[in-house]
Amino acid sequence: MQTTMIVPVQTTFRNLDSSAAVAARVQEEANKLDRYFDRITSCRVIVEAAHRHHRHGDPFHVRIELGVPGRELVVKHEPTLKREEQGKWHKNLEVDGPHKDVYVAIRDAFKAMRRQLQDYVHCLRHDVKTHYPNPHAKVSKLFPKEGYGFIETPDGREIYFHKNSVLNSVFEHLKVGD
Structure with a gap:
């Protein structure tokens, strides 16, 4: 063709x-x-x-x-x-x-x-990369002795996190609701 x-x-x-x-x-x-x-x-x-x-x-x-x-x-x-x-x-x-x-x-x-x-x-076509806002979530469950917790997103999802994934080594200072 x-x-x-x-x-x-x-x-x-x-x-x-x-x-x-x-x-x-x-x-x-x-x-x-x-x-x-x-x-x-x-x-x-x-x-x-x-x-x-x-x-x-x-x-x-x-x-x-x-x-x-x-x-x-x-x-x-x-x-x-x-x-x-x-x-x-x-x-x-x-x-x-x-x-x-x-x-x-x-x-x-x-x-x-x-x-x-x-x-x-x-x-x-406006094929421009979409920049999404920074995600926000609250600490919903925290297990300080085990070194992990869960955050809840605005849409209700719970996401696991480990103490090593918390920036500036502030895992020890986190509380439920932060």
Whole structure:
């Protein structure tokens, strides 16, 4: 089953010839975003090759602009640079291996966009961890010689506790009703 994005992807190439294969990979990766959110309004992708005179290794930069209701999510994915070669620093900057391949650069950029999109969806759905108030209970039964007791919760449950579980070593000072 292949999902198709309702909104077509607008792919732009800079400093390199347009490629149907690269555009197809961009479309394929963009289609996967529909699994996470089906109300994407626009998707613009810029695939750019760095100027050859700046760096060695023909690095690729990928920028994704994803339109969603009320917001635009942006990923600007650039390669990392290696500055050290066999323990010696040098002026030449070379691109770290993976981003010499345009397909790997596209994959990594869309991976980052998926994470952003998932965060956006969680915020929309209010999938935020609920913080419950600190529990309160009263000592209902106490057995000081045996070193244990029971507390009663507001909903009527009785819970066992041992003297070692009482903070600040105050078990000896506890009374029923505390």
